[in-house]
Amino acid sequence: CSQYMDEEDEESQKFLTHGMMKKKFEEYHEEYHPGHASFGMSVFNLSNAIMGSGILGLSFAMANTGIVLFLVLLLGVSILSLxxxxxxxxxxxxxxxxxxxxLGERAFGWPGKITAFGSIILQNIGAMSSYxxxxxxxxxxxIRTFLGLEENSGEWYLNGNYLVVxxxxxxxxxxxxxxxxxYLGYTSGFSLSCMVFFVGVVSVPFRIVSHLSSKKVHNKKYNSSICQFSVCFVVNCCVTWCTPVTRVFVTHYSRSQKKMQNVSNLSILAMVIMYMLSALFGYLTFYDNVEAELLHTFIKVYKFDTMLLMVRLAVLTSVTLTVPIVLxxxxxxxxxxxxxxxxxxxxRHILIAAAILAFNNLLVIFVPTIRDIFGFIGSSAATLLIFILPAAFYLRLVKSIPLRSPQKISAAIFLVVGVIFMFGSLSLIILDWIHNPPGSGGGH
Structure with missing residues (x-):
């Protein structure tokens, strides 16, 4: 085109230069950070990444905090995430x-880059391992339930180590x-539909009616451990909700800040609704008898229930389809x-993926206390990713806003809150390990 351009047409020259720069920018991100997805696919991917397996423990959280405090914490977590x-x-x-x-490198040089890299790696490996x-x-x-076996017969197809591989x-x-x-937007959409099915089954009215006649909806009285549980709830939910923040730069469907914010807003709103329904109806069904994982509570009551079997299969499908997004x-x-x-x-693309997956399989197979280990790592790495690094990068790199402006002050407060959460949650985990050592049977 340039040979037909008027060399004196400065505006046309600027337009061409801008177009070439934009093309090279898009080629770079397509090559190293591919992720040009539509608005809907971006919402599916981000929602699926947020959903995770944490939804299974929300009824237990409500049983420990009470309905009102749970809703306050849930809304607080969503606001912190946004x-x-x-x-x-x-x-x-x-x-x-x-x-x-x-961003870490531009804000704090090599230490900032390594901190961001290490936090992302540790947190996401922990998430993959939990799934x-x-x-x-x-x-x-x-499989055992499908086959109608009363107990595990020891066959290879009932061995979890083989099955996970x-x-x-x-x-x-x-x-x-x-x-x-x-492209994972399609599998993410199916994964979310599986979790919608799970929430729908949990919310079926007939599972509640028999309990409502003899028990009343109530808030649990605060006990000596309620503060500890509340802090752990906030941190763990932030880990589940905000870890996808690191994927915003991978799943970007557009370069527009406003559009990406809209993707985040819609995804988190959908998850607030699903989390609230799952927690509320699971709690109203079993009250104080609800266990840390809701499915285990249902299994005790409906051991060979067909609908429950379908729910467990749906949760497994959802968790499996979430792993590639974390990878x-x-x-x-x-x-x-x-x-x-x-x-x-x-x-290189294939080799790195295979190595990551092989490493996680080895951890899951050979390290029985891996969830305790990554609970510790997650409380540090995830809190860095959620609170500390975003606020620190903002304070360091955003020069257009004065240091004493409300925006910078709120970011500084966010940074301080992150530091408090990180050391607070780590302290609680260490105390829990002291009183309930991993592998002793008394931990959780």
Missing amino acids: YSIHLLLVTAKEGGSLIYEK LFIVKYELPEV FVSVGIILPLSLLKNLG FPIRSSITTLLFAGREFSWF
């Missing part, structure tokens, strides 16, 4: 990068090899740190 995403999107715009690690643990322990029980190789790995994360940011972080500036390689 604010964290807002800080990151504003920082990404002014910092000139859509990559978490790059694979559910596959390991739930899938054999689902088969699921990883047959389902998770192929989905993880996709170059464009946007993408891990691979993206490794690529950014070790292979920045190199051309896209399918061999």
Whole structure:
């Protein structure tokens, strides 16, 4: 086109230059951080990443905090999540990068980049491991129930270690090899429909009516551990809700800050509704008898119930289809740190995915206390990703806003709250380990 342009037409020259820069920018992100998905697919991916397996424990949380306090905490967590995403999107715009690690490098140099990288890797590996643990322990029980066996007969197809490997190789790995994360929007949509089915079954009125006649809806009285449980609830829910903040830069369907914020708003609103329904109806069904995992409570009452079997299968499907979404940011972080500036390689793309998945399988198979270990790591790494790093990056990189402005002051408060949450949650975990050592049977 340039040969037909008027060389004196400055505006046309600027337009062409802008177009070339935009093209190179899009080619770079397509090559190293692919993720051009539609609005709907972005909502599905982000919602699926938020949902996770934490929904199974919300009824237990409500049983310990009471309905009113639970709703207050849930709304508080959603607001904190949205604010964290807002800080990151504003920082990404002014910092000139859509990559978490790059923002860390521009804010604090190499230490900032390594801190962001390490936090993302540890947190997402912990999340992957927790999902694979559910596959390991739930899938054999689902198969056993399908076959009508009263107890595990010890066959290979009832061995959780074999099954988690088969699921990883047959389902998770192929989905993880996709170059464009946007394609996972279809599996994310199906995954969310499975969890909607779970919430629908939990909310069926006939499971509640028999309990309402003899018990009243009430708030539990506060006991000596309510403060501890409330703090753990906030931190753990923030981990579940805000970990996808790190994926905002991977699942971006547009360069528009406003559009990405809308994706986050819609995803979190949908999850607030689903979390609230699941927690409320699960609690109203069993009250104080609800266990830490809601499905285990149902199993005691409806051991061979067909509908319950379908629910367990739906939860397994949802968890399995979430793992590839968690794997993408891990691979993206490794690529950014070790292979920045190199051309896209399918061999490297596949090799990193296979290595990540193999490492997580080994952890799940050979380390029985991995959830306790990553509970500790998650409380530190996830709190860094959720509170501390977004606020610190914002304060450091956003120069257009005065330091004493309300925006900067609120970000500073957010940073302080993050530090308090991190040390508070770590202290509570250490105290719990002291009183209930991992492997002693007294922990949770």
